[in-house]
Amino acid sequence: MQEDFRLIVDLVLVLAVAAGGGLLAALCRQPVLLGYLLGGMVVGPAGLGLIKELVQVETLAQFGVAFLLFALGVEFSFAELKKVQAIALGGGGLQIALTILVTVLVCGVAGAWEILPAKGVFLGSILSLSSTAVVLKCLMERNETASSHGQVMLGILVVQDLALGLMLAVLPALDQPPQLIGIAVVTALLRIGLFAAGAVAAGIWLIPPLLRLLARTESKELFLLGVVALCLGIALLTEHLGLSIEMGAFVAGLMISEVEYADQTLTYVEPLRDIFATLFFAAIGMLIDPVFLWQNLELILGLVALVFVGKFAIVMPLVMLFRYPLKTALIAGLGLAQIGEFSFVLASEGRSLGLVSRPVYLLILGTTAVTLVLTPFVLRLVPKLLELPWLKKFIEGQDLPLEISANTPQQNHVVVCGYGQVGKNLVRLLQERDRPVVVIDQSESRIQQVREAGVPYVYGNAASLHVLEKAGVERAKSLAIALPDPMSSRLCLKRALELSPDLDVVVRATKDKDIELLYQLGAREVVQPEFEASLELASHLLTQIGLAPISIQQEMQQIRNHHYLELRPERTAAQVSRELQQATQDLNSRWYALPAGSPLTGMTLEEADLRYLTGVSLMAIKRANGQEVDYPNAKTMLEKGDRLLLVGEAEELAALEELAQSEATVPEANAACHWLMVAADSPAIGQTLGDLDIRRRFGIQVQAIRRDGKFLRFPDGNMALRAGDRLLLCGGYLAMTQLQKLLAVTSSPLSSVPVVKAIEAEALREYLPLDSWRE
Structure with missing residues (x-):
């Protein structure tokens, strides 16, 4: 050749x-x-x-x-x-x-x-x-x-x-x-x-x-x-x-x-x-x-x-x-x-x-x-390595704030996680309206920009419980998450709600596939920048061709209320399931089989209210017939033989298990559930739940206590109260108001809390679902 x-x-x-x-x-x-x-x-x-x-x-x-x-x-x-x-x-x-x-x-x-x-x-x-x-x-x-x-x-x-x-x-x-x-x-x-x-x-x-x-x-x-x-x-x-x-x-x-x-x-x-x-x-x-x-x-x-x-x-x-x-x-x-x-x-x-x-x-x-x-x-x-109990505990112990500014507000402020371009714009708009704000970021160059701007800040990882605590998340009015990566956003959202379950949280979703996941984890509002740009462009064009601005705004808001569903690309059920599995593997998740005869069987997710009562987020359901329901909504009913994909800490998952196995009481349909914080000057500090005898005196059950970022499920009578404890209480509204006075809660009155609104007329309770009180 x-x-x-x-x-x-x-x-x-x-x-x-x-x-x-x-x-x-x-x-x-x-x-x-x-x-x-x-x-x-x-x-x-x-x-x-x-x-x-x-x-x-x-x-x-x-x-x-x-x-x-x-x-x-x-x-x-x-x-x-x-x-x-x-x-x-x-x-x-x-x-x-x-x-x-x-x-x-x-x-x-x-x-x-x-x-x-x-x-x-x-x-x-x-x-x-x-x-x-x-x-x-x-x-x-x-x-x-x-x-x-x-x-x-x-x-x-x-x-x-x-x-x-x-x-x-x-x-x-x-x-x-x-x-x-x-x-x-x-x-x-x-x-x-x-x-x-x-x-x-x-x-x-x-x-x-x-x-x-x-x-x-x-x-x-x-x-x-x-x-x-x-x-x-x-x-x-x-x-x-x-x-x-x-x-x-x-x-x-x-x-x-x-x-x-x-x-x-x-x-x-x-x-x-x-x-x-x-x-x-x-x-x-x-x-x-x-x-x-x-x-x-x-x-x-x-x-x-x-x-x-x-x-x-x-x-x-x-x-x-x-x-x-x-x-x-x-x-x-x-x-x-x-x-x-x-x-x-x-x-x-x-x-x-x-x-x-x-x-x-x-x-x-x-x-x-x-x-x-x-x-x-x-x-x-x-x-998976980072989820090893001993390593996870060690990492959380080390994940402390590197620096905290001296002028950090302590009450009714807005916490902004991430000081990129979106975070900067949020802070500027809030400050122009004299709203107290705290920035969390772990980039030295961005923290230097925050220092120069004179904005209160916490230098650290926004997904850390310790950092969120130092930013006063449990006393904040709202939290805005504008972090650059999806994983940090999910962890930040999950841990912020561990500290303050009724916190108003708005999150930026970098990918459209994260929208439902963030809502399922407890976000009040999820904003997707590309979809928002589409809505603004459409609003302008529709206005120019003569449609009424009010009807355009209503239509755009309806798209937002539907989680941009009309704008999202079509995905097969297999694709959605695969993306969900991939996203939750980075969180503490596991499949849980609903026990036979569980009191949760036959209840809708709106009635069961699992995240509010136990802290877990329900991401998917596998039915006994093989059907998989990804990102179930409030009207989805739990059925016999269901397997639930749950995300939560070990204590939260254990609380769900107790609830599902009838070891803890499921609140009745006409009972309101509300998180109350024990004030620093409360006469109840140091007293045990047994001493206070809340259930017999007020007809109210203490479902859980949030303390130092930990979820203490269904506490017994020997649990002594501390300042800053958040108690999840379920019972009648009038009794809840009396108990609020006893605990001397210094936060907003019950009727002004954004998550749980007071129901003035007792008769409305039998007609309004529990979640409608929290909108």
Whole structure:
């Protein structure tokens, strides 16, 4: 076969097996680059040996590295880095330095390297990088890119990506004799400095006019050709200067990243990048010997464990050092514990420079591949790990406010969780009307903005009971949740209602699929920004065509009252069920079988009022006939044989169980239930429920007590009352009023409480359902 034609056959074969391996990996929900590696292993010399022109294929694969790093440079966002610049620059830089230092020390103690510290620095550089692709994919699947731990991980990953260019530039200097390494590194850094200065000048004065000229031609082909020539030309220039092609490609991308045509450039280059990157990873796979990996499987698994434990032990304390909560530090530590895909680039370059032998190179590739496979599983297990009782208790104990302003209001204020753009607007509107407000945020940069604005604040995690307590949620008039990620919003809502069950809570839903979930968890109002924009646009257009403004407002409000149901995309029952299961797995949830003969059987959810009485939220019902009711409404009736998907704390779930098993009394249909708070000057403080004898004297049952954020179910007569206790009382309205005087509640009178309105006429009770008193 002719040599040129043989190369074409080899390229087609490599791309075909890479596509097959990528498809297999995607079906197994694994990173597709693992499929590319597998495809390369199958057709490579250590596999079936089908590739004959290996050198030529590897040469073409270098284009993949160049385009990978070029696209990485174009995607690099200094704006994103600025959001978490402290942890990104400080923590990311320290993480890389500490990983390299620890690796050098371990290699020195083990005597694993002939020349130190050069080769130890090389290995540490490989280990210091984590996988941007895998971590970002996992965060996007869970809608956690805007969460605290998501921002921390992405910030550190951005710095790691930036450091890759520096590593590639310094790497050739590590191949020098020990006595000359210092001089070689300094020389390389000087070259980088001079090259960077030239790149900055070109990025300001040469690149923008060139891209504008190419764009003016309105020719996609010409624009793409110019960009590719620019990328490869700068890459060849850096090679000529004694740096690496990879470094040049990365800098070329950075030069374009701040130009207005950056997005257009990335759109055009991405297909080329994907094809040649596939070729690169497949070429790496061709160098892997599966027999060698199998023979050294125990060693590779040991190295994997060492990498996970070591990187976790470095990242977690660093995140906590920058004043992030323990939970954020744990998730970030586990999420960044793998070795990244760009480590393949470093390893390949080091192999060509002779920094590692072939067996060590294969061990690096095998260890990297296994960590990439394990990372999605580790991140999926994190929520279950955080629910372990001992760890959960420890985390909650550590999740304390970092700082509280001196002027925090204590009564009838509005708590705003999240000081992004929505939170800022809310605070400004409230302050313009002289309403007391408290902001909760855990971003240092945003808290600094709050300080400068003179707004009362609590610096901490809004999903923490301790932080919500310090913000005075139990004494607040309302709570607005404008947090960036769905998980934090759910936890904040759930825990705020644990402290104050009758609190008026409005939540921003980032995704339309979260709307029903938030309502089910107890939100009074859920706002979805995209749907609200649709309603405002429609209102304007309908007004312009002559419809009456009042009728338009009524129609728009009706859509809101129906939870935007008319605007939401159609979902199958299976899709809704899957989304519900995924959302509740991050909360404390379990399925509970309704016992035979339960007093709840035959009651509607409006009558049972489970969340109000026990604190649990009912998310779904599985009927005995196999039917599943997701997000049941107030009119849904509980039936014999039902299985209930419940969300709540252990005490709340236990309270529901007692209620369902007739171990606690279900309030009668004509009884009002209300939460009352024991005032600091109440004469009942220190007295037990038995001493007060509330049930006999007033005909009122104490269903539960909220104390220090805990739900004390169906307390016995030995329970002594404390100031600040919230009592869930069920009974007649007149008796409730008398008991309110006894407890000397200093909050609003019963008739003005927003959740439970007084019913003036006794006769109305038999006609109005319980929930209508709470609207």
